[in-house]
Amino acid sequence: MLRLIQSVALCIGLLGFFTQVNAKELYVFQDAQLKAKDGKSAKVYLGVPVKVKKDMGKESKVVIHGFLDGDNLYSTKSKELLIAKLDKGFKVIKKSASQVELVGSIDNELLTENAAEIWEEHEEFYFDMCSVCHAAPQVPHHTMIEWEALFTPMVGFAKLDKEEASYLLRYIKSNASNGLVKVEH
Ligand code: HEC
Incomplete structure (x- = not known):
């Protein structure tokens, strides 16, 4: 019984480890298209950090955080840096009054771990x-x-x-x- 509990605990531990690895942060290294499930897309500028939710081989499902003004997404509330431009009708997830998340897929070839290289x-x-x-x-x-x-x-x-x-x-x-x-x- 103890062994069973131990192996279950090990599995949960490993699962947690893999989920964390999956949720790593990468950078877009040239201007890129983020494609939502419904076919809408957004232009994401180089250097923007993305959280990888799922690596699907050729592309990854990613999340991008920012502050929305019309169809423009900025890195901060004070809108100093434009990080994405949304197509009309691109659906965002509201996190607070102005903070939103964009979810979509992006070509893996356009992502990198190394910000300096960009x-x-x-x-x-x-x-x-x-x-x-x-x-x-x-x-x-x-x-x-x-x-x-x-x-x-x-x-x-x-x-x-x-x-x-x-x-x-x-x-x-x-x-x-x-x-x-x-x-x-
Ligand atoms: C043709 C000469 C010249 C070039 C080229 C030049 N600068 Fe300057 N820079 C100056 C002079 C003269 C000052 C000091 C006088 C002033 O502040 O106007 C200065 C001051 C500065 C300061 C303020 C320093 C401080 O501590 O107050 C910064 C920052 C700066 N430059 C950045 C840049 C950047 C970035 C570039 C490239 C886009 C650049 N400079 C290109 C001549 C130049």
């Missing part, structure tokens, strides 16, 4: 553009809102066009102290 090219461009006149500032040393103020005058200094500026600003905000990338400081 931003390699952006980082190179950042150092090219932003270490000409002074040492390039440490991106995680400021919040997203601080960066908005710091970045604006530098767009002219670094002679960035509109596309380059928004490319860099997405990198900077995503890696800011309250951005998407969780690192130890």
